[in-house]
Amino acid sequence: MxxxxxxxxxxxxxxxxxxxxxxxxxxxxxxxxxxxxxxxxxxxxxxxxxxxxxxxxxxxxxxxxxxxxxxxxxxxxxxxxxxxxxxxxxxxxxxxxxxxxxxxxxxxxxxxxxxxxxxxxxxxxxxxxxxxxxxxxxxxxxKPQAAPSPHLDYQTKAHMRLPFDGQWYVFWGGHDIEQNYHAASPGQRFAYDLVKHVDGSSHRGDGKALEDYYCWNEKILAPADGTVLEAVDGLPDQAIGTRNTEAIAGNHVMLDLGNGEYALFAHLRQGSVAVEAGQEVAPGDEIGRCGNSGNTSEPHLHFHLQDAPVFGEGDGLPAFFEHYTADGEAVERGEPVKGQTIAPMDDGASK
Incomplete structure (x- = not known):
């Protein structure tokens, strides 16, 4: 069927x-x-x-x-x-x-x-x-079913910080289909959709303008040492209620983190991509700004790891982050899940 x-x-x-x-x-x-x-x-x-x-x-x-x-x-x-x-x-x-x-x-x-x-x-x-x-x-x-994966027990080799500063909300994240609709896709098996929440909402007012969204134009940061494999910019940010189904990831960056781990950052703001192919990045380097380009319903960061250097190929990998807070509790190393508010440990509670 x-x-x-x-x-x-x-x-x-x-x-x-x-x-x-x-x-x-x-x-x-x-x-x-x-x-x-x-x-x-x-x-x-x-x-x-x-x-x-x-x-x-x-x-x-x-x-x-x-x-x-x-x-x-x-x-x-x-x-x-x-x-x-x-x-x-x-x-x-x-x-x-x-x-x-x-x-x-x-x-x-x-x-x-x-x-x-x-x-x-x-x-x-x-x-x-x-x-x-x-x-x-x-x-x-x-009913969607989680895709089979050879990496369910995989441990991320790269030492990754969260790819942003301040508090963000995990809209989709986790291994189960109930926590993470991405789990139905082999390539995005462990992907995250991340927004910023204030009083339980991702936007102020009626949310009709991109600028209404709290994560709009927020800095997106490299989570670990890596090499830029692909950097796409120039695609328009979609107005709320519209999508670009021809360019699913929109403006995006693919990083090679080494050891067969590749990180995708999708839906970046048009004109904000701050890196280029071949560039070396360090943890905390700005790679772009949160936007709404591609096949997306509102501004957010889509992030996932995969075992192939090209988006749409290979299988997704679990993404373990280090030194962050989840709902105010310190996590030395872990995988955020749907419904948590997360932040880097050094500034999580204050932003």
Whole structure:
């Protein structure tokens, strides 16, 4: 079964819903959490929308979509076509295995995991709701699985500091698919998406301008001694709500850290890349500024290690950092995970 058929066949059903990421980020959408009382409306709305969709009442679902979703989808007939496509590929829902809700950056998520008649793998139905209760995102897809990796127990050879100063938030990070949607991709198996949070949000105001984002234009630093293999600049920073799917990494830098370890820094700000191919860098050297170029939904730093010198080739490697704080606790060496606030140990608590 192809995930593309169900979740990428109609681009409108994959609208970005305020989550950092690239490479099919929109099929994963916002993270979920344990239900709290304030999540009850999202649970109720998600159940209602799921039932309407399953019954084929796509006109009722269409009426509850945001204007942006309706504009992107084009017509209620397109939604009906998608429902028919789901039925042809998956059959009918047989049993609900799990429901979860959560809120992140103003988007309320409902995720329903079910068994369907034509496919043995669990299926995720995901609804994203804006503050007005309108559908801002929707997808139906096989539940992502973490890609097999020959490096699950790998220990990073390079001695790496965090690639920034001050406090940053781990939006995606970890070995499990629940912690890290990148885990579905062999090459990005242990990748990170990193933002800056203030009072639980990555941006001030309505977040429509790139400058609203707290990590925008922040310095991105070399984590270890290395040699620049590739430095790409000149690609435009995408306005919020737009993506460049032709240049996934956007402006980026690839560093050779030695011992078969290569580090990618993606989505850098246009015109900010401060290094060039062949240049030697030391820990803490500025390599660029945080931006929003490439296939990304909002300003953030995408960072990962891999075992090949070319992006898109080889397998991802775990990235162990040294001398940092995670949620205020000192870590001499470790792998940050989703939900942690991290900072270099020498300035972490003060910035």
């Amino acid at each position: 192809s995930t593309q058929i169900l979740s990428a066949g109609l681009a409108a059903l994959l609208l970005a819903v305020s989550m950092p990421g690239h490479s099919q980020a929109s099929t994963t959408a916002v993270p979920t959490a344990d239900a709290t009382p304030q999540d009850a409306p999202a649970m109720q709305a998600g159940r209602e929308l799921s039932q309407l969709f399953l019954q084929g009442d796509t006109d009722a679902v269409w009426a509850r979509m945001s204007p942006q979703m309706q504009q992107a989808l084009g017509s209620a007939a397109a939604l009906a076509q998608f429902r028919a496509q789901v039925g042809q590929q998956l059959g009918e829902e047989q049993a609900v295995l799990d429901e979860s809700v959560g809120t992140d950056q103003g988007v309320h998520a409902y995720v329903r995991t079910s068994r369907w008649s034509k496919l043995p793998a669990p299926i995720l139905m995901h609804w994203a709701l804006d503050d007005a209760g309108k559908v801002a995102g929707f997808s139906v897809q096989p």
